[in-house]
Amino acid sequence: MDLTVKDLSVKYSEKEIVKKVSLETSDNSFVALLGPNGSGKSTLLRSIYRVLKPSGGIILFDGKDSEDISNRKLAKEMAVVSQMNNLNFDFTVKEIVMMGRTPHLNILQSESSKDYEIVNSALEDVGMEDYGNRSYTSLSGGEKQRIMLARAIAQEPKLLILDEPTNHLDVRFQLQTLSIVKKLGINVLAALHDLTLASQFCDYLYILKDGEIDSQGKPDQVLTKEVIKRVYDIECEIVQAPNSKGLLISYYPPQTV
């Protein structure tokens, strides 16, 4: 499912956090949203997945206005991995991942063996197949993050929204997570912090600064010394990575601490 955002603005108690942002995810590409803390990445994503109401602009899914699509219909096509995954109640990992099947099941319909297969293969995808019967609350932060990704995969989405999916993960699982996501071969829009990872995995980047798109384009076009200096106020050196299509970025510490 393609996502098109046109002139989207979002206000948070009178303050405009996102200002007339337009972006697009289509042709099953992996698109990243970069930018410093507080630049409005999460707010933008949350208004796309309908937790926040935009104050202006439109959001289109496959060219259709978001307001004309029910939550349930959208959830069959779009999955979200957000940063909010606290739980006060004790569910097992399998039960959590099975929640991903919710939009596909009617109220009185019970889960079929197909749903269980989907859940199991989603757990395999994130390398957590042995954890199915563990209690979710007993998992570490990184494990929880992977379970949330498994739940999103179980939704069988055509569009995946990720809000800093590599938080809490060690190097191996950061790479693994992004590889899994890439391998799904669907449209992905992810807020990321790590510019190197973004350059390695993403097809297209949007850089957000103070709620506005500062620059956009293919990783090697966008991630330049000048842009990084302007957006993050950090000096750096950039070279082509010897072992991947990504970039290596080496930063200088900020002058004023």
Next chain:
Amino acid sequence: MTDKSKVYTGRFRLVLVSLLIILVLSILFTLCLGAMKISPSSTYNIILEKLFGITPGTDSLFTDAEMNIIWKIRFPRVLLSVFIGAGLALCGAIMQATVQNPMAEPYILGISSGASLGATFSIFLGFGSGTAFGAFVGSIAATLAVISLASYGGRMTSVKLVLSGMVVNALFSAISNFIISLAGDSEGTMSIKFWTMGSLTRAKWDNIWFPIIIVIICSVFFLTQYRILNTMLAGDEAAITLGINLSFYRKIYMVVVSLLTGILVSTCGIIGFVGLIIPHIVRSLVGADHRRLIPTTILAGSIFLVWADAIARILITNAEVPIGIITALAGAPLFVYILIKTGYGFGTNN
């Protein structure tokens, strides 16, 4: 680490069947308990005769007085306690999912006080038959008050929820006690004791069906809602992105729970803590998944209240202890236990 879901699923049927058996046995056993001593054989002969028309072969084994007590007083009362218990426990489980907080319960949140204010108010104004409706309006008002107080200025936390419940509880019960004091002991007004501590003494064949039917309808309704309830527990963002129209279902559930609370309170006064104790214990037996939680909670609530009412009948000779005292004696320590032990925490991790 234990293999929890397998344990839970495997255990679920066993738990359900055991509870069903325990419930039937409890009903049969507690029928023999009461102020007047009636032998078990008389009791069961009366029940057999009345329910199945089986008359014992020999001469009548029981007196008319015994028959009146068992059939006209005790049996409807035990029957009512089965459904009141189920309803109270169900209210707790649903509220906990709806506000995503394991400490939510109609009594602790002051919803019951709202219901009792509505009921006493409508009795005071002379709408004798509108008591249940008054109680419903009262519980809706209390629900709105608590939710808006607790979510004022940001996210609803356990502390804010419990404190708001305390405030609403204190205010509403003060007003309803004031009304009762104004009315004195006139006809149609029930005592403060009845409303604040609960009692099933009013159970008669002609007044138990309405609450029973409402409890059955609500139970059937919520048994079908397990998937949405589960998603609610996963949090607002998750629910929305899983396609659940969260605010819609939350409103529906709150209205149904308020309705149920109103009817339960107008039937038997405020019986506290059942909705806290039962879902909590049941979660430790079958896990948090509502598919298993709801049926188990309903049965466990029934058993608990059947026994609580039996104890209320027999604890003091020739007198009734209000049933709310029994449930509070069991519930208050558990409430403290939940606060301390399980880290649902006063604000720390919430």
